[in-house]
Amino acid sequence: MNVKNSHLKLVNNRRGQPGWKKAFNFLLRLAVFAVLLLLLKHGETYFRVNEVEVQGTGELTAEEVISAAQITRGMSIILLKEDDIASNIEQEYPMVRNVEVSRILPDRIMINIDERRPVAHIMTADGFWLMDSQAVPFAYRAEPEDDFPVIKGVEGELVIPGIPVDCKARREALRSFFAAWNGDSGFEIEQINMADNYNLVVLTVEGLEIWFGDGKDMADKMNLVSMSMPYINPDPEARLDVRSGNRLVVSSSAILKEEGVDP
Secondary structure (H helix, E strand, C coil): CHHHHHHHHHHHHHHCCCHHHHHHHHHHHHHHHHHHHHHHHHHHHHCECCEEEEECCCCCCHHHHHHHHCCCCCCECCCCCHHHHHHHHHHHCCCEEEEEEEEECCCEEEEEEEECCEEEEEEECCEEEEEECCCCEEEEECCCCCCCCEEECCCHHHCECCECCCCHHHHHHHHHHHHHCCCCCCCCEEEEECCCCCCEEEEECCCCEEEEECCCCHHHHHHHHHHHHHHEECCCCCEEECCCCCCCEEECCCEECCCCCCC
């Protein structure tokens, strides 16, 4: 009964409002509605793209990024979709790892680019593809650049620009290897052989062959090789095997400079 009485009181209070208050509420709603109409009518003209700023580019130019983004001056900044802009750029340029798009009202677009950094080439029958540390090929080269090692043994159909190498075992081995190898590990790389997808094999510039195995415990394997290299006399027919992750096996004609190696 108390609930019913409360409801009746609320209804009666609304019905009993003075006329001036009803008129004020009506005019307030009318003003809000008018403002919304004005925004819909004129806001579309006001909020239009006038400037596009691009940051973070290296190989690419700002003009190339803007063209790939498919943004033109005068487009509605309200209707632009950030995800579509980023997708357009990444599809046009696989070398772009990440895109961040921001709208700065009323008329400015900011595009921040993060380009991939090459660490090696993947050799195919048609040429060479620059690859980043995440095992993503992204740029074709007719000839390899001297600064990066060549990866052999990856089938051409597995190399798709902008997409990680389509073989989980190879992908994980390559990612782990380049996460552990910093270019200052006691040896220089000439080639990486991934013909056996569970055994990453490195050929150094001195001809030494190093078997790293799969992607597990790669940091430990790299540390074992780095600490052992001062004791190894490289030979074109020599081989080091660290596939176990906790011990180094020296085979063929590699010569220990001291009686033992205890990393």
